[in-house]
Amino acid sequence: MIDLLPHLVNGLTLGLLFALIALGFMLILGLMEQINLAHGSLFALGAYFAFAIATPRLPLPPDMLKIWAGVPLGWRYTAAILIAPVLVAPFGVVIERLMRRTYGRDPLYGLLLTFGIAMVLEDLIRAVWGTRDYVLPVPRDISGGFLFLDLIWSRYRFWAAAFAIAAIAIVWLVVERTRFGAMVKAGAHDSEIVQALGIDLKKLRTGVFVFGTMLAALAGVILAPIWGIRPHMGVDAVVPAFLVIVLGGVGSFWGAVIAGLLVGMVVGLSGAYASEWSLLSMYLLLILVVTFRARGLFGKKSVLEA
Template identity: 60%
Template sequence: MFYDLIPHLINGVALGLLFALLALGFMLIIGVMEVINLAHGALFTLGAYGAVVMMAPDGGFPYEFMQPYYDLPAIPRYVIALIVGPLLAGVVGMGLEVCLRRTYGADPLYGLLLTFGAALVIEEVIRGIWGSSEYYLPTPKEISGGFIFGDLIYSTYRIYAAIFASVMIGMLWLFLNKTPYGAVIKAGAHDSEMVRALGYNLKVLRLLVFGFGAALAGVAGVIMAPIWGVRPVVGVDAVIPAFVVIVLGGVGSFWGAVSAGLMVGIVVALTAAFLTDWSLLSMYLLLLLVVTFRSRGLAGKASVLEA
């Protein structure tokens, strides 16, 4: 019985790590900006569409001038897609931060409404450019298909996605904890005025953090595109689990978010194996169970969002 569950557990770990990566970008923005960015899912979608343009010649509109590029091998194009997708999301995210500046210091509801409106705008722009049809992001044959281990078949791409997400999470932790730039970001999450008093430009810090968080959403969008498909509303499927992961792990806790992401991914995958219709509901039940006994999540501390 347990042997049969191994593929579902692997899928759950891969999904959980990707949820964690997406949630960490979300959490960075909440920590420094004190804004719940409801456009995070739309930025996730934008990253996926940016990758589609880099990988698929039929990605929504004619790219005849890019034909020499499409003649390149799949691996270099995929690496470029992993750069262009997050870069597109990051640039749009920084533009959104500029729009948000007039809401700083005001009622948080203004920022919430602005990001909600931005999500709708981005979604409609995506529809205007690429239409409402679903796209599939092709992956290089080296990381697609499956392999047999024993009597079970595993998805090669999901293994790759799990490894890539793990590396990204590790690099993010090293950046935040072992570099002076990461120290400034963490300080900004606790006391932005102190950061300003120390001589750092708070506007630039917020701009770069918002762009960085948006780029992480774009990375997750590129990696999850072959698993979920690419469509204008796929961001809704992403932002809700990301929010669940942040609350479940505890706002402001890095490893809490990673642990919560893994829990959510494994619970969703195992539930899908037996009760498909309950797979999404299972993460909400998990959240309800945890916050009933621990209101701040698994590793949460007092945060800027608390009254």
């Protein structure tokens, strides 16, 4: 049991991080019923902006850059968490503006458009930062490891899991306990009624995209020290995010969270016995679930099925 414990903890931690990645995807796909394949590229941009802030490699005058470099890493890392999502937010505004022509049409149009945007953003990342891999430094207090039950545990993974839990709780509060969340859900199910009530649907959709974009960027900042930073890291994020949403059920908040935990546990436990099956296992889980329940664990009928 002690030998299995690290894999259980790793799976639980990975599941929470998968759920964190899927949060922004869930808002746009689940509540607005729009497919945003650029989610992974926004995730990657968050990681790169965080790296530029924490390293630091900001486009500042030499004197200011020298002063910022002298700031303790803990403050620079905190600034990266807070500022990187804000810097990525305008990209979400642009994407939403481009996607307006696809509203009310076949979802394939939005899928192809965001796929093209994802390719453009990935090439933009290569043009600005190059093709080499980077590592986001983290403060000493949450780096390294500690000894427990004669095993060495990663401090950062536990901190990342706790952060994911806090982020999930905040998103739930926003979606389920605020006027903004109520408007978003209403707009997804009956946009004509929302407009009749005097709510600007265009601004509402832009707000959802910005919120989802910032969540993607935030996930990129938190996952960067674990996955590393590279131009194609967006693909590594969008695939499990989409899988988690489909597995949990389109439009279900807790479905996405539970599906993320299931995927993390399956990947973690399969890695304990057959590491070559660890990534394949999540696809096998998806096939198993959708074979018996096509809409996922908690999914309801969506316009995507029309």
